[in-house]
Amino acid sequence: MIARLMPSPLHRLAQFASAPVAVLLAIATLMLTLVHRPAGADGLLGDLVSRPLSVAFLGPADGPYSLSIDLNTGDVIAEAPNQADHQQWVITPLPSGQYRLSNAILGEDFALTAQGRDRSLLMTPVDGRAAQRWSFRLNGEGYELMTGDGELGLLYDPAHLSTPILVNAGECCNSFQSWDLDGQAGAFAAAREVRQTSDDGLLPEAWSQPTDLTPDFFFADDVVEAARTGMVETMAAATEAWGNFGPIEYWVMGTDPKAANALLDTFCQRRDDRGDWSKNACLQREKRSEHGLISYQQLGADALANGQPGGNAGHNGGFDWGIHRFSSSIPLGMSGLLGVPGDEEQKTVLHEYFHAVQHAHVRDLDRDARDRKLGPVWWMEGAAEYMAMTTHARLQAEGKIPVWDNGDWTFNFRNYRKNMGRKFRQASKDHKRHDCVAEMVRIDYDSPCRSFFYDGGAWAVALLVSQHGEAVLLDEFYPRLASMDFEAAFEATFEQTPETFYAEFRPLIEGQLGVALGLLPKF
Template sequence: MGDFRSTEAVRSVFVLFCFFISIISAPGEQWGQITEQKAEFFAASDVADSQIELTKKWYEIAAKNWGNYGPLEFWIVGNNEAAAKTLDRKYCDIRKQKDPSIPIRHCLNRGHNFVSYAIRGNAGLNTRRNENEKWSGFIITMSAKFPGPKEEDYKSVVLHEYFHVYQHAHIHSRKRSVRESLHQQNPWWGEGGAEYMAQLLYSRQKGVRAGYLKERMERKLRSIKDLREGESIKDIPYGKRARIAYDLGAWFIAFIISKSSEEAYRVKFYKDLNSKGFEGSFVKHFGFSSKDLLDEFHNSFLKLSLEDKLKIIPSIN
């Protein structure tokens, strides 16, 4: 008969070892780190293979340039509502597999399901990271319209949604209040950043026409006329007037990059975001408070001539 105490000691060490392994390998514990795990792709039955391949191509361009973050799923919806409903059931089955605590009925009855994408089109990111769910990850939905796969905008929209993955991957907390504080609740910062970086990266791809970026950014300046007297883009919420914050937010990102560097915005700011907070990282890497630069942006930069405003946009041949 062996030594009972020795056996128990070994067993205790083994239990602790297993517990440690379960912690470090639990879903979400590698959050914010570049991974070799590629995105998963799911599509409704009416989605053409060519659209799936197009989406994969532009995801891979984004991941190559900004780093591959995850876990990430792409769900691609067509125009057929019945096919979208079937895809919804598959989606909820997978949600249940990845997190058994999620009620299937709640998933199927969620407000913005795939049927709504089949009807209204558009694209979006669902970041699943909170205190209530075990699985953390990203879910990007692409659709058949607004934009559709034959439109040039489809490519930059894939990049836009992936830059949101990049942004949220750099916010580690599961607490909603902390995540909103670091990302900013209104769209000026998050959407402005995703839009400018998407257009910038797209403009650098082989075959994209010279002058594309300045053309797109000039178009966004139309939103200046919709700003109310004394209004800041920072105060515009999601909703009917959010487009103003998307458009001029993209210009604000171009503005702060012109005063610092692309690396200061995309790399250094996000690297220090968790430790220093939004304002702390902002001041460290851009040299001024967000209020000061927003004031300069509204009161000086936006009043410049079109020619002078466009000088901060890179000329890409």
């Protein structure tokens, strides 16, 4: 495979005077260093068929340049890198004249395959023709790699191995191995281990206990002081009302690209300094427009450009790092923009923080185990929305957070019942279209009832709270997650199964608004 490709790469790369000869050496060395023939591998691999590396990113000393290989002709083209590519390979020159591969990021459309008897590792389209499929999973210490069939793994241990080798994954590492060829995985793992007290896949017991740590807010330079004050004081009221579960990092973007990039650099440097993540890998991931931290700046900028309110805020995990991580686009209302009331953004801060309260009661690091305890989407989002709406109204009524009243619509505590009524009407409409009560068993967001899980879920929680008291979630249900999954904790708390409750809730959401409003507290 290498011999077949070399004439064309030599011809095409010669056209790029700025591309050093080291580029060719890097690719040749890459193919050679990823070669290994462990005992018994022939029987596992056979004569595999694959296609060559599709996209590589060379640097930083070599340009940088991206190296693209045309899958049809085999031609190689050196050009400026496209940071939006899902596949980015960093090849770093070493003093010994060899090269180091690091920070491989694969998208869903590509797989990594072991090719033929030479065991070269090649990027291929996932089209059903790839002989070996490998998947990358991002974690706090790099990337984890495993085969699609679970038979083969790629093992790399910088302390003992000079190159990655193919192994029988069934005999090593539970099918997953850390994949971090720049040698930082061990340091990240050691730093994370300091924050954990056991190796049983659980966060330390302190994770579920209130802390005296003040939540950390990080604002882009163009976020105005009123917005900064509004978010910080709302979070302080939330931690006083529900308990201070941390550590918390809240990253707030504005709309200016330069300020956003500066905040992103601060975020990734912090990850590197704490041993959570290499700065380079962090920047590559978080600069992606979809789901990366930079996307929150783009949402705010688009809203201002279009003159239409819009944005996003989220609890973005951080469990592997021992933190609750939050991100937010520019708080429009607290910034006096586009007619959004600052009161509604107070509610958003409360909603997102309640997710930290929920996650604080689950110590499992494994995502599937967390999901089994945290429960369906309606419960996660409905509980957060009900608690945010109700606590927001109470805090304003008690004078613990200010009333903004600065928008084109009203969202203060005096309108609590009216705003909950809007949620009821919307949830009722969604339910009539899609039978959303039947969808309440779902633990994923991919449903036509996604909005119902928020609005209808809030009303489902309102029904439970009206029967069992305002403190039932914080004092009874969530503490039970230390030893129970969602269904067991639900039944122990509410004395009925979730399925029985769904049948009880159906007539409420299909009934009259006036009956539902009677369940709510008054302020």
